[in-house]
Amino acid sequence: MNEVKSIWHNGRLVPWAEAQVHVLTHGLHYGSGAFEGIRAYESPGGTRVLGLDLHVDRLVASCRALRFDLPWSAVEVRQGIFDVIKDNELGGCYIRPLVYVGYGKLGIDPRDNPIEMAIAAYPWGAYHGNGLTEGVDVGISSWRRMAPDTHQAMVKATGNYVNSMMAILEARRHGYAEGLMLDHDGYVCEGSGENLFVIKDGDLITPPVGASILAGITRGFVLELAQDLGLGVREGRLAREMLVFADEVFMTGTAAEITPVRSVDRQPVGAGEPGPLTRRLQEEFFGILSGEKDDRHGWMTPVD
Numbered sequence: 001m002n003e004v005k006s007i008w009h010n011g012r013l014v015p016w017a018e019a020q021v022h023v024l025t026h027g028l029h030y031g032s033g034a035f036e037g038i039r040a041y042e043s044p045g046g047t048r049v050l051g052l053d054l055h056v057d058r059l060v061a062s063c064r065a066l067r068f069d070l071p072w073s074a075v076e077v078r079q080g081i082f083d084v085i086k087d088n089e090l091g092g093c094y095i096r097p098l099v100y101v102g103y104g105k106l107g108i109d110p111r112d113n114p115i116e117m118a119i120a121a122y123p124w125g126a127y128h129g130n131g132l133t134e135g136v137d138v139g140i141s142s143w144r145r146m147a148p149d150t151h152q153a154m155v156k157a158t159g160n161y162v163n164s165m166m167a168i169l170e171a172r173r174h175g176y177a178e179g180l181m182l183d184h185d186g187y188v189c190e191g192s193g194e195n196l197f198v199i200k201d202g203d204l205i206t207p208p209v210g211a212s213i214l215a216g217i218t219r220g221f222v223l224e225l226a227q228d229l230g231l232g233v234r235e236g237r238l239a240r241e242m243l244v245f246a247d248e249v250f251m252t253g254t255a256a257e258i259t260p261v262r263s264v265d266r267q268p269v270g271a272g273e274p275g276p277l278t279r280r281l282q283e284e285f286f287g288i289l290s291g292e293k294d295d296r297h298g299w300m301t302p303v304d
């Protein structure tokens, strides 16, 4: 962990080491929390946050879905994010807002407990390291994404990530960078922390929102870029063999950015290296993030 000076905790900046909770905090016991992962990038004009409003809106929506009464408005959350970046004099960084059910009663019913919030930010490099340029090896997981009547897959709830944790532990045990989970009907769904795309004959295909995926914000950006580049874009369920038939496969996420997949279950995808359209999408994506290319879709918000 790249420790910095301060963390925003329940409305004020506190020293990093003092942003703590009691061991009987409800969220620790029952996974009763919601969070976001956001990145800011340096550009010649200063630090800019990628997809700020989309992330804040998703956090607010996650809280609503979990029936948390969030005591801070979207405007205050936005300001908290800016404050923590500025107080720590951060350029490019990862930002982690977390809402959780706090200390009070220990019963499962959370209604008598406070809703608390923290926002941390710290420098962080590429999630999949040189996989960004070389591509990563992934495997199909034996763990499935949650069925719609179990957990709420579109909610970025802390409790949902036990599912992700099991998938990545299994993947790493088998020497893979990531595990791709199937949905409850057996279609390929997403990674433990990434959405999944397949490219076939110049068309991009990705599982639809509502099919047990997190509606990734990076996924949305890539769909916009694909349209800019004149690629066909389809949302559709992915049968497992589509990964073998695919010309290219890649994963998207705030952490993973656009990570090419070079093999699935030790079978090479296409030529077994990042494909030309994946590289083209990366070029556009990182060009906009770094300020080299025009922010034509209005993704970037300057820190102020």
Ligand SMILES: Cc1ncc(COP(=O)(O)O)c(C=O)c1O
Pocket: 037, 164, 190, 191, 192, 193, 194, 195, 213, 214, 215, 216, 217, 218, 219, 252, 253, 254, 255
């Ligand atoms: C399960 C899961 N799917 C997809 C994503 C990608 O979402 P986003 O692009 O909003 O970061 C993430 C990461 O947040 C995730 O945890």
